[in-house]
Amino acid sequence: MRVRFVRWPLLFITLLSLVLTACGSQPAAAPTAAPTTAPAESTEEFTFGMVLVGPINDGGWNQAHYEAAQYVVEKVPGVKFIYIDKVNPADRPNVKVEQAIEELIGQGARLIITNSAEFADGTNIAAAAHPDVYFIHASGDKVLTGEAPPNVRNLMGRMEYGKMIAGCAAALTTENGKLAYLGPLIDPETRRLVNSTYLGARYCWENYRGRSADELAFKVTWIGFWFNIPGVTLDPTKVANDFINEGYDVILSGIDTTEGIVEANKATQAGKRVFAVPYDFKGACAQGEAVCLGVPYFNWGPDYKRLVELARSGQWEPAWEWTGPNWSNINDPDTSMIGFVKGPALSAENAAKLDEFIAKLADGSLNLFTGPLYYQDGSVFVPEGQVADDKTIWYTQQLLAGIEGQSAP
Amino acid sequence: MLWLRQLPDRYTRMRLDRLKPLASLTRPLLALLAAFVLTTIALLSSGVAPLEAYRLILFGAFSTPVRLSDMIMLAAPLLLCSVGLSITFAGGLYNLGVEGQMIAGAIAAMVPLRLWPDWPPLLLWLLAGLSGAAGGALWALLIGGLRRYAGVSEIFAGLGMNFLASGLALYLVLGPWRRQTSASLSGTDLLPRELWLPTVDRLRLAPAAPVIALIALVIVWWALTKTRWGLEVRAVGLNPAAAARLGIVTARRMAETLAACGALAGTAGMLQVVAVHHALIPNISSGIGLLGLLVALLARADPRWLLPIAVAFAAFTVGSIQLPLTLGIDSAIAGVLQGALVLFALATRARR
Numbered sequence: 001m002r003v004r005f006v007r008w009p010l011l012f013i014t015l016l017s018l019v020l021t022a023c024g025s026q027p028a029a030a031p032t033a034a035p036t037t038a039p040a041e042s043t044e045e046f047t048f049g050m051v052l053v054g055p056i057n058d059g060g061w062n063q064a065h066y067e068a069a070q071y072v073v074e075k076v077p078g079v080k081f082i083y084i085d086k087v088n089p090a091d092r093p094n095v096k097v098e099q100a101i102e103e104l105i106g107q108g109a110r111l112i113i114t115n116s117a118e119f120a121d122g123t124n125i126a127a128a129a130h131p132d133v134y135f136i137h138a139s140g141d142k143v144l145t146g147e148a149p150p151n152v153r154n155l156m157g158r159m160e161y162g163k164m165i166a167g168c169a170a171a172l173t174t175e176n177g178k179l180a181y182l183g184p185l186i187d188p189e190t191r192r193l194v195n196s197t198y199l200g201a202r203y204c205w206e207n208y209r210g211r212s213a214d215e216l217a218f219k220v221t222w223i224g225f226w227f228n229i230p231g232v233t234l235d236p237t238k239v240a241n242d243f244i245n246e247g248y249d250v251i252l253s254g255i256d257t258t259e260g261i262v263e264a265n266k267a268t269q270a271g272k273r274v275f276a277v278p279y280d281f282k283g284a285c286a287q288g289e290a291v292c293l294g295v296p297y298f299n300w301g302p303d304y305k306r307l308v309e310l311a312r313s314g315q316w317e318p319a320w321e322w323t324g325p326n327w328s329n330i331n332d333p334d335t336s337m338i339g340f341v342k343g344p345a346l347s348a349e350n351a352a353k354l355d356e357f358i359a360k361l362a363d364g365s366l367n368l369f370t371g372p373l374y375y376q377d378g379s380v381f382v383p384e385g386q387v388a389d390d391k392t393i394w395y396t397q398q399l400l401a402g403i404e405g406q407s408a409p
Numbered sequence: 410m411l412w413l414r415q416l417p418d419r420y421t422r423m424r425l426d427r428l429k430p431l432a433s434l435t436r437p438l439l440a441l442l443a444a445f446v447l448t449t450i451a452l453l454s455s456g457v458a459p460l461e462a463y464r465l466i467l468f469g470a471f472s473t474p475v476r477l478s479d480m481i482m483l484a485a486p487l488l489l490c491s492v493g494l495s496i497t498f499a500g501g502l503y504n505l506g507v508e509g510q511m512i513a514g515a516i517a518a519m520v521p522l523r524l525w526p527d528w529p530p531l532l533l534w535l536l537a538g539l540s541g542a543a544g545g546a547l548w549a550l551l552i553g554g555l556r557r558y559a560g561v562s563e564i565f566a567g568l569g570m571n572f573l574a575s576g577l578a579l580y581l582v583l584g585p586w587r588r589q590t591s592a593s594l595s596g597t598d599l600l601p602r603e604l605w606l607p608t609v610d611r612l613r614l615a616p617a618a619p620v621i622a623l624i625a626l627v628i629v630w631w632a633l634t635k636t637r638w639g640l641e642v643r644a645v646g647l648n649p650a651a652a653a654r655l656g657i658v659t660a661r662r663m664a665e666t667l668a669a670c671g672a673l674a675g676t677a678g679m680l681q682v683v684a685v686h687h688a689l690i691p692n693i694s695s696g697i698g699l700l701g702l703l704v705a706l707l708a709r710a711d712p713r714w715l716l717p718i719a720v721a722f723a724a725f726t727v728g729s730i731q732l733p734l735t736l737g738i739d740s741a742i743a744g745v746l747q748g749a750l751v752l753f754a755l756a757t758r759a760r761r
Contacts, residue, residue, distance in 0.1 A: 082734060089594070093695035094483055094726050096686070098613070102475055103730055118595035129611055185593045224583065225594045232579065232594060232691060 045078050046111075046312045049104030051097060052085040053116035054227050054256050059287055060280040061226065061256035064298045065115045065138070067281075071301030071333075072308050079308060082107050088118075090229040097122025098129075105133055111311040113138060113304065116226065117189060127152045134311040138300070139189060141394065143320040150318050155303055156189075157337040158324040160196040160393065161361055162296025164368055165340045166277045167200030168357045169293040170250040171216065172208055172350040173275055180248035181220040182236055184227075184255045186406060192396035194220050197252055198403050199368040200357075208353050213402060219248065220405030226256040237263055244274050250293070253279045261288040275345055285343045292343030294354075299339055322390065327362035369393060374401040440707070440753035447749040448742065457738050465735065466743050467721075469728030476727055478614030482685055483697070484723035485618035486511070486677035490701030491708065491715050492622070492629045493673030498705055499633055500666035501646030506552050506567025507674045508698035509574035510545040514675025515682045515693040516578060517544025522600060522683070523586070530603050537679050538621075545675020548574065549667040557660055563667070579691045586689060596690035606684040615684040623716075625673055630712035642666055674698060700726075703747060706754045722747060 048069075056066040062085060069081045084100045086092060097119045101112050111134040114123045123137045127149045135152040142148035170179050179201055184190055198218050205216045221243070224233040236255055240263035243251055251274065253260035264276035265288030278284035278295045285292035303323055310316055326336035340358070342351055360366035371382035375398035382388045398407035452459040470480040490507050497504040504510075518541035521533055528536075548570060555566040579594075586597045606615035633639035642662050644652040649659045681693050704722055708714035729743030 084730075084733060089690055089692040089695070092730075093692055094697075095730055096613075099479055099730065103734055106473065106475075107734055118593060121599055187593065229594070 045080055046076075046308070047080040047082060047108040048072070048111040048113065048308055048311075049101075049107070049109030050081070050083040050113045050115065051087050051100045051104065051119065052083060053088050053118060054086060056083070056085045058227065058256055058281075059258045059284050060253075060278070061298075062115065063283075064281040065113070065300055068298075068300035068304050069113075072305045075301075075305050076308060080108075082109060088116075088225075088229075090232065098126045101126040101130075105130055110134065111136070111308060115139070117187060123152065124148050134316050136304075136307055141320060143318050144394075148318065151316065153307065153316075153318060154320040155300075155307070156322050157298050157300070158322055159193055159296060159298065159338055160369075161325055161330075162338045162340055163193050163196035164200030164203075164361065165354065165358060166252055166279075166294065166296045167197035167202075168204035168208075169342075169346055169350070169354055170197075170252055170275070170277055171201040171203075171205040172353055173293055173346065174250050175273065176247065176249055177205070177211065177215050178217040178246075178248040179219070179250045179252060180243035180246075181218070181405070182239060182243075182251060182253045182255055182260045183220045183222040183405070185225055186222050186408060188395050188397075190222075190254060191399055191407065192393055193254060194403065194405075195396060195400045196368070197254075198400055199373075202402065203366075203368060204353070204357060208357075216402075217248075218403050219243075220254075220399065220403060222406060223255060228257065228259070236260070240264070241267075244272065249273060250275045250277065252277045256280065258284055258287045261285070261292060264288060264291045277343075282339065282341055285341065289344050291345050293346045294340055294343040296338070296340045299333060299337055302334055303337055322394070330358070330362075375399070376401055376403065376407050436709075436754075436757035440750060440757050443753040444746060444749035447753075448746040451742065451745050452738075455738055455742075457736055462732065462736060462738070462742065465731050466725050466728045466746065468724075469731050470724035470726075475612060478609065478612040480720070480723045480727040481614055481619050483726060484720050485622040486680050486685075486697050487701055487704060487723055488619075488622040488715060488719040489625055489673045489677040489680070490698050491704035491719050492626050492712070493670035493677075494701055494705035495708065495712055495715060496629060496633065496642070496666045496673075497670045498709075499639070499646050500642045500663055501649065502663060502666060503564050504549065504552070504567055504667060504670050505564050505702065506549060506570045507670065507701060508694045508696070509567065509571035510548045510671040510674035511678040511681070511694040511698045512571075512574035512578050513548035513671075514541035514545035514678030515689060516574075516581065516678075517541050517675065518679035518682050519581075519586070519597075519689050522604060526601055526604065533604060534606065534617075534683060537683055538676060541675045541679030541682075542672040543675070545671040545673070545678060546668040547671070548675070549671025550664060553664045553667040557664070575691065575694075578689060578693060582689060582691050594691050596686065596688040598688065600683070600687045604683065605687050606680075608684075613685075615680075618680045618684045621676065621680070625676070626712060626716060629669075629673075633712065638665075674701075700747065703751045703754065707750065 050065065050069055052062045052065060054062040056062055073079055073081050082104055084103060087095060087097060087100045104112055113136045115138045117139050120137060120140045120142050123135055124142055127135045131151055137152055137154050139156050140154045143152060143154045181194055181197060183194060201218060202213050202216060205211050206213055221239050223236050223239060228236050236259035240251055240260050244267045251260040251264050258278055261276035261278045264274040267274045268291050274291060275293050276288060276291050277293050280297055282297040284295045323337040325338040326332050330336050331339040367387055369382060369388040371386045372384040373382040375381050399405060449459045452462050470476050494504060494507055518537040521536040521540055552563050552566040552570055555561040556563045582596055588598050606617050608615045641657045645657060645659045645662045653659045678693060682689060686693065700722055704715060704718045707718050725743045725746060732738050732742060
């Protein structure tokens with residue numbers, strides 16, 4: 001008996017040590033090979049990498065970033081793109097942002113784009129450790145606050161305009177004046193986007209529908225993160241259905257994914273009349289054409305192309321950029337960061353009114369951030385006769401009076 | 410039942426115990442083979458060359474100093490948890506609450522760090538360590554209490570306490586301990602830089618973490634195999650009724666094993682806070698406790714096997730990060746391998 005038991009472990013240990021020593025030498029050779037090939041490549045090929053918080057096919061925020069990267073590859077010759085998606089504590093519990101960034105740098109990336117507000121700290125840590133690599137932290141503001149190393153830039157789109165248009169489309173269409181906003185987590189960015197949606201909705205409700213602002217119900221429910229994490233966030237599918245059951249007939253989405261339009265579509269197929277305005281990604285209406293009023297979307301491509309070329313030329317400087325739409329054509333794929341695609345559910349009559357609204361925003365005759373504007377607690381956001389400046393809008397403290405929902409966690 | 414007759418003989422000759430680790434080797438080996446077969450099938454079905462995938466999964470973590478240091482930083486809490494679990498296994502308890510004990514430890518460790526951030530770092534780390542260990546131990550003792558006084562199996566009590574602990578972490582991150590400007594599931598504000606456990610230049614390797622884990626391994630190995638206490642624990646694990654008749658206070662030994670395991674898991678949670686995430690995040694335990702269960706199961710609570718298996722599992726996890734980049738497949742394949750190992754380890758264990 002004993003002999004047999006001894007033989008097995010011996011065999012096992014021998015095999016294991018053989019395997020370990022045999023293959024242990026292989027990876028050791030890899031890193032020495034990498035630096036020799038990397039400089040040779042860099043003269044002809046420029047690799048940029050992206051760390052995404054969600055999956056590249058989410059029909060929202062992350063897909064918009066991913067397709068922007070594809071746009072860069074298409075437009076700029078000699079550029080290679082690599083990425084790691086789903087970098088979040090639920091999908092990859094033991095992967096930190098810095099780790100993902102280092103994997104990309106290890107694969108030769110010279111410019112790294114990180115696409116979540118959550119990545120601010122990790123991006124700065126990695127940037128400090130790799131001063132020779134360029135970083136774009138999308139949606140962040142650490143350059144503005146002075147906390148970012150000099151190789152970091154921030155980039156964000158002025159989605160406020162997209163959201164105003166979205167709110168207007170919702171207010172033009174709603175039958176009972178009840179609009180619902182599917183919110184992600186609570187921070188200054190999400191607050192200012194909710195406020196923008198409300199301002200657009202209220203303006204069109206009053207000016208095109210001829211109704212009083214008091215008759216407009218606008219409710220936001222925050223799920224707690226950018227997308228559903230089962231057991232941790234509120235389930236956006238359930239939240240959307242709660243909206244529908246409470247009688248809200250337009251669901252505006254502020255989250256990365258498409259539960260809002262999907263559930264509105266289901267409810268409509270079941271005989272109710274519910275519309276949806278998805279978010280982030282140009283193609284998001286595809287999840288429910290029949291109920292889609294339109295989608296405000298990010299078009300990161302042109303800016304990423306410009307910054308990739310900037311990094312490649314070595315003329316990089318730290319900057320915090322907040323890019324607006326190209327008002328001459330907000331849907332121009334080569335110049336406009338922010339766009340709005342009208343959906344099939346928007347009537348022709350309302351589409352014409354929406355165009356009129358967009359034209360007013362475009363020529364500057366209408367600025368919805370004009371005072372007096374009040375926060376939920378009654379304090380003044382923008383005093384009468386004044387117009388909010390960029391910093392005031394960026395660091396929005398609360399939701400506006402008239403919105404139902406939490407301003408602070 | 411040979412060992413029973415020998416027990417009164419001052420526990421001098423536990424021949425069965427000396428035989429056990431050898432006999433038990435065939436089963437982990439079988440589980441290992443079966444797991445690899447299953448994973449290979451999964452790889453082949455997704456159209457990936459299994460050899461290349463295995464090269465990354467098994468050895469990717471050793472390819473650069475950065476990855477190696479990340480692997481060590483994962484292996485340290487994993488080893489702490491599995492060492493703790495080897496105590497409860499020896500005592501015949503299935504402490505599935507290890508994940509919750511880790512979270513409780515992380516939360517408890519945050520308390521002194523948040524209360525007195527201006528105190529000297531060394532003192533704060535010590536306090537955080539003690540507080541983390543105490544938090545984990547208390548959380549584990551609650552399970553012991555439920556088992557002893559309410560008759561709840563420690564398995565279900567543990568799972569329930571896991572939910573409670575992660576709920577508590579979630580509440581703190583979104584509530585009282587939320588960031589200054591926003592409430593996000595990404596966690597609390599980062600700790601001040603000077604409170605991060607010191608790391609080796611440009612790496613995320615905090616040498617204190619693996620040192621603590623190795624010290625714990627040695628102490629537990631010694632306590633379980635060389636002391637009367639360890640012998641009693643194992644006696645309780647093998648047959649509580651018989652052990653009781655021999656004068657061992659079984660309830661006390663069980664509580665002690667749970668508390669010890671909880672303290673080690675709590676220490677792992679503390680390390681996650683001060684050495685890895687530098688903040689409290691909702692998923693602070695990151696499944697390390699459950700992975701530790703698997704390590705302990707595979708090692709069959711034999712301390713000598715804990716270190717290599719913990720290192721191997723940490724290496725799988727770190728190595729697989731490269732999979733989506735180089736092979737275009739999801740890194741979850743490492744989870745398939747680990748999951749298959751759980752499955753087969755449990756299956757072979759059940760066939761005892």
